Amino acid sequence: MLNIVLFGPPGAGKGTQAAKIIEKYGLVHLSTGDILRAELAAQSKLGLEARKYMDKGELVPDSVVIGMIESKLDQNPEAKGFIFDGFPRTTAQAKALDELLSRKKTTINLMLALEVEKDELVRRLQGRGKISGRTDDQDINIIENRIHVYNRETAPVIDYYNNQGKFRAVQGMGSIEEIFGRLCDAIDRMKN
Secondary structure, three states: OEEEEEEOOOOOOHHHHHHHHHHHHOOEEEEHHHHHHHHHHHOOHHHHHHHHHHOOOOOOOHHHHHHHHHHHHHHOOOOOEEEEEOOOOOHHHHHHHHHHHHHOOOOOOEEEEEEOOHHHHHHHHHHHHHHHOOHHHOOHHHHHHHHHHHHHHHOOHHHHHHHOOOEEEEEOOOOHHHHHHHHHHHHHHHHO
């Protein structure tokens, strides 16, 4: 089973590259945002639990998110593997994910971190904001804060996977195809 954490700051291109990796390697996409929206729409037990926190403007606890991921893993018993997009965001989440995967008799094989210069991240996010209409992608102060929060709170997850020998930095500058080629090289080297 091939399990990959796709990592990088806002605007690094994770969603674009995840779709291409999924197609090439036959993996199941685990985007916590998508899973959360699906659980809420289905009004599942976990979705209703998450709603309690969201209605108060609070973050959904890790235990609820891990429960949603476990449900998604259980729904795909024949999967060749999974690509985790947007999770884990903290070292505590990475540890909880490792514990979950260990119970499922699998593990994270590789953490691919897209590295993109800050000016390029801002340019990409503002471009996405013009197309999508997302206000958080149009306000430079919000963009700067999201990048700052990533660097302060999320980037330390790199150390967690680096200490396990699973971290690979991938240059996230260039065309979509060039970046995809670099990601595939990293995956194929790990598999051999």
